[in-house]
Amino acid sequence: MSGFGAERAVPGAVATAILCRGLTKRYGDVVAVDGLDLEVRVGECFGLLGPNGAGKTTTVEILQGLVPADAGAVTILGMTWERDAAELRQRLGSQLQETKLADKLTVRETLKLFRSFYRRGRSVEEVMEMVGLSEKRDTWVVKLSGGQRQRLAVGCALVCEPEILFLDEPTTGLDPQSRRQLWGVIAEFRQRGGTVLLTTHYMEEAERLCDRVAVMDRGRIIALGAPRELVASLGAEHVVEFGLADGGRLDEGDLRRLPGVVNVRTADGKTYLTVRRVHETVPALMQLLAVSGAALSELTTHHATLEDVFLSLTGRHLRDE
Amino acid sequence: MSRGGNPLVELTLWRIREFLREPEALFWVFAFPIVLAFALGLAFGSRPPQSVRIAVERTGQFEPLFSALDSASGLRAVLLDPAAAERELRTGRVALVVVPGEPAVLRFDSTRQESYLARLLVYDALQRAAGRRDVREIRESKVRERGARYIDFLLPGLLGMNIMGTGMWGIGFAIVKTRNQKLLKRLLASPMRKSQYLFSHILARMFFLTLEVVSLLLFGYWVFDVPVRGSAWDIALVVVLGAMTFAGLGLLVASRAQTIEGVSGLMNVVMVPMWICSGVFFAYSNFPDAMQPFIKLLPLTALNDALRAVIIEGMGVAAIGWPLGLMVLWGVACFGVALRVFRWL
Numbered sequence: 053m054s055g056f057g058a059e060r061a062v063p064g065a066v067a068t069a070i071l072c073r074g075l076t077k078r079y080g081d082v083v084a085v086d087g088l089d090l091e092v093r094v095g096e097c098f099g100l101l102g103p104n105g106a107g108k109t110t111t112v113e114i115l116q117g118l119v120p121a122d123a124g125a126v127t128i129l130g131m132t133w134e135r136d137a138a139e140l141r142q143r144l145g146s147q148l149q150e151t152k153l154a155d156k157l158t159v160r161e162t163l164k165l166f167r168s169f170y171r172r173g174r175s176v177e178e179v180m181e182m183v184g185l186s187e188k189r190d191t192w193v194v195k196l197s198g199g200q201r202q203r204l205a206v207g208c209a210l211v212c213e214p215e216i217l218f219l220d221e222p223t224t225g226l227d228p229q230s231r232r233q234l235w236g237v238i239a240e241f242r243q244r245g246g247t248v249l250l251t252t253h254y255m256e257e258a259e260r261l262c263d264r265v266a267v268m269d270r271g272r273i274i275a276l277g278a279p280r281e282l283v284a285s286l287g288a289e290h291v292v293e294f295g296l297a298d299g300g301r302l303d304e305g306d307l308r309r310l311p312g313v314v315n316v317r318t319a320d321g322k323t324y325l326t327v328r329r330v331h332e333t334v335p336a337l338m339q340l341l342a343v344s345g346a347a348l349s350e351l352t353t354h355h356a357t358l359e360d361v362f363l364s365l366t367g368r369h370l371r372d373e
Numbered sequence: 374m375s376r377g378g379n380p381l382v383e384l385t386l387w388r389i390r391e392f393l394r395e396p397e398a399l400f401w402v403f404a405f406p407i408v409l410a411f412a413l414g415l416a417f418g419s420r421p422p423q424s425v426r427i428a429v430e431r432t433g434q435f436e437p438l439f440s441a442l443d444s445a446s447g448l449r450a451v452l453l454d455p456a457a458a459e460r461e462l463r464t465g466r467v468a469l470v471v472v473p474g475e476p477a478v479l480r481f482d483s484t485r486q487e488s489y490l491a492r493l494l495v496y497d498a499l500q501r502a503a504g505r506r507d508v509r510e511i512r513e514s515k516v517r518e519r520g521a522r523y524i525d526f527l528l529p530g531l532l533g534m535n536i537m538g539t540g541m542w543g544i545g546f547a548i549v550k551t552r553n554q555k556l557l558k559r560l561l562a563s564p565m566r567k568s569q570y571l572f573s574h575i576l577a578r579m580f581f582l583t584l585e586v587v588s589l590l591l592f593g594y595w596v597f598d599v600p601v602r603g604s605a606w607d608i609a610l611v612v613v614l615g616a617m618t619f620a621g622l623g624l625l626v627a628s629r630a631q632t633i634e635g636v637s638g639l640m641n642v643v644m645v646p647m648w649i650c651s652g653v654f655f656a657y658s659n660f661p662d663a664m665q666p667f668i669k670l671l672p673l674t675a676l677n678d679a680l681r682a683v684i685i686e687g688m689g690v691a692a693i694g695w696p697l698g699l700m701v702l703w704g705v706a707c708f709g710v711a712l713r714v715f716r717w718l
């Protein structure tokens with residue numbers, strides 16, 4: 053099977069896999085999605101990044117034609133849900149955040165069930181191989197580990213050899229090893245030219261897998277770009293993070309004047325300095341602390357990540373830990 | 374590239390596998406009705422009427438009286454002191470006390486049926502012992518027909534109850550569970566045809582229906598000699614129609630419920646009145662006349678009536694047009710409404 057995306061879509065269509073404009077969804081007083089515009093290109097891995105309740109799941113389910121939007125237009129592979137639902141369902145693979153597969157079917161039976169819905173696709177054997185569950189073929193779903201179950205869910209999305217794969221928090225709650233296994237599955241799908249729309253609240257995952265990410269908050273996109281670009285937009289590559297023993301305070305102006313500091317931000321009682329060169333800033337910070345008589349309770353430094361991007365945009369953390 | 378299986382077959386296999394892998398469900402569907410039939414069949418089986426226990430007071434010339442009564446059929450006499458006899462009468466351990474003397478006195482509670490029976494038997498025995506002769510000859514001819522015993526009444530009722538229960542639970546429960554774990558939503562994201570999903574439930578029902586009906590009828594026939602008089606086709610028609618009716622009702626009950634608790638409550642609201650009123654364990658003619666028209670409109674009443682008519686009385690389907698028509702009506706109405714209000718998410 054070859055030729056993902058544009059080649060098979062409506063002639064003349066651009067290589068856009070997913071396009072939506074002004075997407076809006078309200079639940080009572082809650083605006084889950086607030087006028088969202090989005091474009092995902094064929095062959096790209098696009099990440100939706102955001103805290104709990106940002107509207108990621110709602111967005112993804114609207115795009116998959118499962119939840120009706122209150123307003124806005126969606127085009128998938130040049131088609132719309134109103135006109136081409138049956139055709140679209142044949143060509144999309146889906147893993148939903150909350151779905152639990154049938155407890156007492158085996159891995160093979162589950163994949164066989166999903167495979168039977170599609171006109172064309174991979175063999176069950178091949179999919180089991182891809183998601184590394186060949187040895188568990190005759191195990192009931194209820195007896196699989198969390199990571200294996202999640203890989204099976206992705207397997208069910210892959211049986212039809214989809215052009216677009218929708219993954220809603222595929223690795224949430226998994227241990228690092230299971231997470232890496234799933235990353236492998238997704239990478240392989242991409243190598244064959246597939247398009248992926250992924251939601252996550254793990255920075256590392258987005259940075260590693262995604263060509264572009266949209267940072268979502270309260271139903272809106274607040275930043276969009278390649279992970280590297282977004283981090284670069286902070287103006288510096290490192291973050292110095294410190295907290296003061298109780299009572300201590302430092303003047304923000306003093307901090308901004310420290311060498312190499314690009315930005316200063318406080319959240320949850322900690323201070324985050326975005327800096328160009330850690331080795332210039334830290335000694336100066338120590339000196340400032342000594343002069344003002346404040347004592348450190350903690351000090352760490354790390355490479356700037358999407359987490360810092362989110363923090364600098366919203367003043368809040370991506371995950372409440 | 375590969376060929377996938379047939380979606381309807383796979384969906385039906387899913388239903389059947391899920392059920393067969395649930396030992397508890399298997400018990401309730403297959404073993405429980407048989408256990409119930411066995412227990413009730415034994416408890417209320419046909420036995421000769423028990424003899425009535427009476428007391429003779431140990432006063433005066435009691436011996437001839439006592440021997441005459443004790444040898445009479447249907448009576449069992451005990452000798453007791455007056456105080457003890459009085460106590461046993463009060464507590465209902467004897468139905469009647471005979472006080473010897475001229476005339477003999479019968480002490481009994483005239484509101485107890487058993488005491489009335491005892492009075493008739495004692496009268497007869499005493500008069501005979503005193504030399505009475507019958508003035509008119511009466512002959513008895515005893516009947517014990519298969520088909521008129523309690524077990525013959527009970528078995529079709531249990532079958533109807535089981536068809537209702539498994540239809541409603543089997544379909545309602547499975548759908549709500551699938552909806553609750555958002556698997557229904559996942560299926561909807563695939564090109565699965567909704568009609569095939571619903572139809573697979575019906576097909577799986579038909580599979581299990583065959584097993585549960587045949588096992589219960591065979592059990593009744595082998596263990597209690599319950600007759601199966603109607604033709605296999607007529608019975609099959611009634612059974613399938615009943616199963617479809619309750620599949621529709623199950624679908625209706627499950628059409629919007631989000632949780633297992635919610636659907637369980639609804640199921641009970643629908644089924645418990647029918648267990649009681651629709652003539653499963655006892656004839657619904659026992660209910661007041663005012664209730665009869667309502668009882669006769671219930672789908673389980675129709676199913677039980679139809680089952681008794683074909684299985685025990687051996688009627689053809691032509692003779693049971695009313696209950697069959699009523700079931701069709703219920704089925705069509707339930708399916709119609711259920712499909713309209715059904716929520717997939």
Ligand SMILES: Nc1ncnc2c1ncn2[C@@H]1O[C@H](COP(=O)(O)OP(=O)(O)OP(=O)(O)O)[C@@H](O)[C@H]1O
Pocket residue numbers: 079082083084102103104105106107108109110111149253
């Ligand atoms: N069915 C619903 N009924 C009412 N409110 C809803 C419903 N679904 C979502 N919401 C609300 O919409 C908002 C967005 O929810 P959504 O599930 O899209 O967030 P999310 O970004 O996927 O979060 P998470 O990371 O926790 O999965 C939330 O405030 C949520 O409470």
Ligand SMILES: [Mg+2]
Pocket residue numbers: 108109110149220221
């Ligand atoms: Mg979500």
